[in-house]
Each structure stands twice: as C-alpha cells, then as structure tokens.
Amino acid sequence: MQYSYFDSIGKSISKLGFGLMRLPKISENEDAIDREEALRLIDLAMKNGVNYYDTAYFYHGGDSESFAKEALSRYPRESYYLATKLPGSYMRDNNIHTQELFEGQLEKCGVDYFDFYLLHAVNRDIMKTFEADKSYEYLTEQKKLGRIKHLGFSYHGDYDFFVELIDKYKWDFVQLQINYYDWEADNAKAYYLALEERNIPCIVMEPVRGGSLHKLNPEARAVFDELGDASYASYALRFVNDLPNVMVILSGMSTYEQVEDNLKTFNEGKPLSTNEKEAIEKANYFFRRNFAIPCTDCKYCVEHCPANVDIPACFSAYNEYNKSRDTDDFKRSYIKIPFERQAHNCIGCGVCVSHCPQQIKIPDNLKKVKVLADEKD
Ligand code: SF4
Ligand code: SF4
Structure with a gap:
C-alpha cells in the first residue's frame, strides 16, 4: 500500500x-x-x-x-x-x-x-x-x-x-x-x-x-x-x-x-x-x-424531495441511454425504479436543486427522463 x-x-x-x-x-x-x-x-x-x-x-x-x-x-x-x-x-x-x-x-x-x-x-x-x-x-x-x-x-x-x-x-x-x-x-x-x-x-x-x-x-x-x-x-x-x-x-x-x-x-x-x-x-x-447529466449518485438531493423521487436512479438510466442510444435498454433499467419513485412523480417544486453539489437543474432533467420514458415503443 x-x-x-x-x-x-x-x-x-x-x-x-x-x-x-x-x-x-x-x-x-x-x-x-x-x-x-x-x-x-x-x-x-x-x-x-x-x-x-x-x-x-x-x-x-x-x-x-x-x-x-x-x-x-x-x-x-x-x-x-x-x-x-x-x-x-x-x-x-x-x-x-x-x-x-x-x-x-x-x-x-x-x-x-x-x-x-x-x-x-x-x-x-x-x-x-x-x-x-x-x-x-x-x-x-x-x-x-x-x-x-x-x-x-x-x-x-x-x-x-x-x-x-x-x-x-x-x-x-x-x-x-x-x-x-x-x-x-x-x-x-x-x-x-x-x-x-x-x-x-x-x-x-x-x-x-x-x-x-x-x-x-x-x-x-x-x-x-x-x-x-x-x-x-x-x-x-x-x-x-x-x-x-x-x-x-x-x-x-x-x-x-x-x-x-x-x-x-x-x-x-x-x-x-x-x-x-x-x-x-x-x-x-x-x-x-x-455524458448527459453530471450526477455523481451522492444522493444528497433524495431525502429533501417531498415526492421521494429516486433522482440519481432516473439520471443513471438516462446517462446509460445516452451512451448506448438503446431505448429498450433504457426502459428495462427505468422500470426497475419503483413506479412511485420514477420521474413523473416530480412536482417541480425545486427543493432538491440547492442540495445538489453538482448544481444540476434536477426538475428540468427529470422532465427529459420522463419524455424518454413516455416515448412509444
Ligand atoms: S423538483 Fe421534483 S425531484 Fe426536486 S424535490 Fe421537487 S419533486 Fe423532488
Ligand atoms: S445531489 Fe445531484 S449529484 Fe447528488 S445524487 Fe442528487 S442529482 Fe445526483
């Protein structure tokens, strides 16, 4: 060592x-x-x-x-x-x-x-x-x-x-x-x-x-x-x-x-x-x-979210998609996130933003995740 x-x-x-x-x-x-x-x-x-x-x-x-x-x-x-x-x-x-x-x-x-x-x-x-x-x-x-x-x-x-x-x-x-x-x-x-x-x-x-x-x-x-x-x-x-x-x-x-x-x-x-x-x-x-969303998975935002959205998991699925461009793959990872914690639960309150050390615009990026998840097969 x-x-x-x-x-x-x-x-x-x-x-x-x-x-x-x-x-x-x-x-x-x-x-x-x-x-x-x-x-x-x-x-x-x-x-x-x-x-x-x-x-x-x-x-x-x-x-x-x-x-x-x-x-x-x-x-x-x-x-x-x-x-x-x-x-x-x-x-x-x-x-x-x-x-x-x-x-x-x-x-x-x-x-x-x-x-x-x-x-x-x-x-x-x-x-x-x-x-x-x-x-x-x-x-x-x-x-x-x-x-x-x-x-x-x-x-x-x-x-x-x-x-x-x-x-x-x-x-x-x-x-x-x-x-x-x-x-x-x-x-x-x-x-x-x-x-x-x-x-x-x-x-x-x-x-x-x-x-x-x-x-x-x-x-x-x-x-x-x-x-x-x-x-x-x-x-x-x-x-x-x-x-x-x-x-x-x-x-x-x-x-x-x-x-x-x-x-x-x-x-x-x-x-x-x-x-x-x-x-x-x-x-x-x-x-x-x-590299689409610079999330480090630190989870500092999560406990402040009134809707309990699993923000880093949503961003991780999106970032993986951005590398592979494989929508099916994205959907497979995304549905592993419990439904009640997926991006569509975000109410856009913005509380999470001040807790993110990477200064990510979390609600805007969750919208992108949601749009991708809602895309028809
Ligand atoms: S903006 Fe969305 S993700 Fe952020 S705290 Fe509010 S509900 Fe949670
Ligand atoms: S606080 Fe920012 S970097 Fe950390 S998990 Fe949440 S979105 Fe990702």
Missing part, C-alpha cells in the same frame, strides 16, 4: 481511503447496508493497510456513522484514521447546532476523537449557516481539547469564494472533487493548484465520478482496452494519484472485487506513462461527448 506523509499532518496515511457512502446494500432500491458483506470489505481493506475511513452524517440515510462504529471498533483505535463531517444543510433546515451534532457524532461513531473533521459540502450559502452558528470557532476549541486532530472542509462551490475561504481561516486539509473529467470541465485543476500553492494537503473525493469513469461508453472503453486489461477505474485513480499534493484518494467501494482492484492499483503505485496519459485524454473526449 502506498502511503502519504505531510509534515503538517504528521501521519502516514494510506493513499487509498475507504469512503463509507456506497457500501453494499441489502437491495438495489434501499439504502440499508448489507452489514455482513460490508464488514468483509472493511476487513479486506484493513488487512491490506488501508487506514483512512471517511463517513458523514448523511451517508446511507444516517446509518454510515453507526456502521463505522460497528466495523472499526473491532480494531485498535490507533490503527485507523476516522473522518466525518458536519452537515450544514441539515443544521440550516432543522435549526440544529454544531455542538449537539458533534457530540452526537462522537457517540454514534463510538470514538473519543475524530482524526479528521470536515464542514460538509461548503459553498457560499452553506458557509453562512456555519458562520451564524460559529461552527469554526467551536470546532477549533474541540481541536484544542484533542477531540479533533485535523480540521478541514469539503467544497462544492465557486472558485472565488473557495480562495476567500482558504485564506480567511486556517485549515489543516481540504477535500475536493477531482477526476480526469472534472479536471478541465469543472475547473478542478484551479482549485487543486490553489491548495498546492498554500501547502494545504488535498483529499480527493469522487476520483471515479460516482463510478461513471468506470462504466464509460464503448468508444472510451476501447481506448483503454488497447492498453491492456487494467480496469477503467484504475486509470482514473492513477490520474489523481500522480498529483503531488494529494494526501488521500477516497473510493466509495461497494463490492469485494472493487476493493481488490483498488488495492492492486495502490499496491503497485505506478505513475502514468505518456501513453497512458494520452489514452486518458482520448477516453475523456469520448466520455464527455456522451
């Missing part, structure tokens, strides 16, 4: 971090964790040197933190680093405060301290909630008390505010969405460089863009197939692993095979060759042409 070491952090951390947001589930349409299988995945990762585990208040409908306790409490506390996050949108919508949430999270995770603690999914709007509640000040106090070892934030907002934020407060690290698609398309490069210039270590989330850089479309796959039999995900992981200011790369692993494949990538730790870099550029070109 490759490890990173940053003087400002003072810890040897596995480059591969386990994101506890896409654990195996008991069924496709439910968020409940298949605990037996998920524990098997954690054990495989622990056995192979993965020491960074990332959860959050919201993941798996609020069950990920309890699962982190169940899984990690079987190991000595000093053998793993645990990260979780303060949910600003939940604070705003429910008038709940930092202290109450933080104390609850320690208890739920079964720990006395968090190694890494983040303000979650910060943007201009969410930061107002954190500032009104003096979250940064409270968490800095907790850091002095040793209940937080390193304080940072994850970000989904505009660049100017990002720079303002990293200069206004002292941060130990920052978590960004970086992958070869977003590097240019979403300007991830500029955010990354802003951190590098300031020597703030970067944690990467969504390196495979919610799995979409693994699924790819046939033209993009063909580019990688010419190079050999390495998985498509491994190229995406190696792209971010080559960035020198990256401390950890989070992967939300859902299957035993994914853990094995990611372990292989980070055990080998091979930098990309010139050929491979060119292949990524080419594959990205083909991928971009067919």
Whole structure:
C-alpha cells in the first residue's frame, strides 16, 4: 500500500481511503447496508493497510456513522484514521447546532476523537449557516481539547469564494472533487493548484465520478482496452494519484472485487506513462461527448424531495441511454425504479436543486427522463 506523509499532518496515511457512502446494500432500491458483506470489505481493506475511513452524517440515510462504529471498533483505535463531517444543510433546515451534532457524532461513531473533521459540502450559502452558528470557532476549541486532530472542509462551490475561504481561516486539509473529467470541465485543476500553492494537503473525493469513469461508453472503453486489461477505474485513480499534493484518494467501494482492484492499483503505485496519459485524454473526449447529466449518485438531493423521487436512479438510466442510444435498454433499467419513485412523480417544486453539489437543474432533467420514458415503443 502506498502511503502519504505531510509534515503538517504528521501521519502516514494510506493513499487509498475507504469512503463509507456506497457500501453494499441489502437491495438495489434501499439504502440499508448489507452489514455482513460490508464488514468483509472493511476487513479486506484493513488487512491490506488501508487506514483512512471517511463517513458523514448523511451517508446511507444516517446509518454510515453507526456502521463505522460497528466495523472499526473491532480494531485498535490507533490503527485507523476516522473522518466525518458536519452537515450544514441539515443544521440550516432543522435549526440544529454544531455542538449537539458533534457530540452526537462522537457517540454514534463510538470514538473519543475524530482524526479528521470536515464542514460538509461548503459553498457560499452553506458557509453562512456555519458562520451564524460559529461552527469554526467551536470546532477549533474541540481541536484544542484533542477531540479533533485535523480540521478541514469539503467544497462544492465557486472558485472565488473557495480562495476567500482558504485564506480567511486556517485549515489543516481540504477535500475536493477531482477526476480526469472534472479536471478541465469543472475547473478542478484551479482549485487543486490553489491548495498546492498554500501547502494545504488535498483529499480527493469522487476520483471515479460516482463510478461513471468506470462504466464509460464503448468508444472510451476501447481506448483503454488497447492498453491492456487494467480496469477503467484504475486509470482514473492513477490520474489523481500522480498529483503531488494529494494526501488521500477516497473510493466509495461497494463490492469485494472493487476493493481488490483498488488495492492492486495502490499496491503497485505506478505513475502514468505518456501513453497512458494520452489514452486518458482520448477516453475523456469520448466520455464527455456522451455524458448527459453530471450526477455523481451522492444522493444528497433524495431525502429533501417531498415526492421521494429516486433522482440519481432516473439520471443513471438516462446517462446509460445516452451512451448506448438503446431505448429498450433504457426502459428495462427505468422500470426497475419503483413506479412511485420514477420521474413523473416530480412536482417541480425545486427543493432538491440547492442540495445538489453538482448544481444540476434536477426538475428540468427529470422532465427529459420522463419524455424518454413516455416515448412509444
Ligand atoms: S423538483 Fe421534483 S425531484 Fe426536486 S424535490 Fe421537487 S419533486 Fe423532488
Ligand atoms: S442529482 Fe445531484 S445531489 Fe442528487 S445524487 Fe445526483 S449529484 Fe447528488
């Protein structure tokens, strides 16, 4: 296993971090964790040197933190680093405060301290909630008390505010969405460089863009197939692993095979060759042409939808169609979504939009899904 070491952090951390947001589930349409299988995945990762585990208040409908306790409490506390996050949108919508949430999270995770603690999914709007509640000040106090070892934030907002934020407060690290698609398309490069210039270590989330850089479309796959039999995900992981200011790369692993494949990538730790870099550029070109709705399947929108539409599942079916242009295939995937959660249930209220870190116009895109689903055979 490759490890990173940053003087400002003072810890040897596995480059591969386990994101506890896409654990195996008991069924496709439910968020409940298949605990037996998920524990098997954690054990495989622990056995192979993965020491960074990332959860959050919201993941798996609020069950990920309890699962982190169940899984990690079987190991000595000093053998793993645990990260979780303060949910600003939940604070705003429910008038709940930092202290109450933080104390609850320690208890739920079964720990006395968090190694890494983040303000979650910060943007201009969410930061107002954190500032009104003096979250940064409270968490800095907790850091002095040793209940937080390193304080940072994850970000989904505009660049100017990002720079303002990293200069206004002292941060130990920052978590960004970086992958070869977003590097240019979403300007991830500029955010990354802003951190590098300031020597703030970067944690990467969504390196495979919610799995979409693994699924790819046939033209993009063909580019990688010419190079050999390495998985498509491994190229995406190696792209971010080559960035020198990256401390950890989070992967939300859902299957035993994914853990094995990611372990292989980070055990080998091979930098990309010139050929491979060119292949990524080419594959990205083909991928971009067919990527219709940039949903990462984070599910942040779902719990806010009064109609309980399975928004990411609708978008996933649509994106698959956009690659294959096979209407029958689309309809087969689409009818697997329970009828009461399909796109036609959307009432267009727009509540979901402010919860989407990718700033997707969800109601408009659901209309496109509905039109396609309604097309006559
Ligand atoms: S706009 Fe549609 S999908 Fe979004 S919250 Fe409202 S009903 Fe749900
Ligand atoms: S629509 Fe946005 S919030 Fe919802 S799952 Fe996709 S990326 Fe996440």
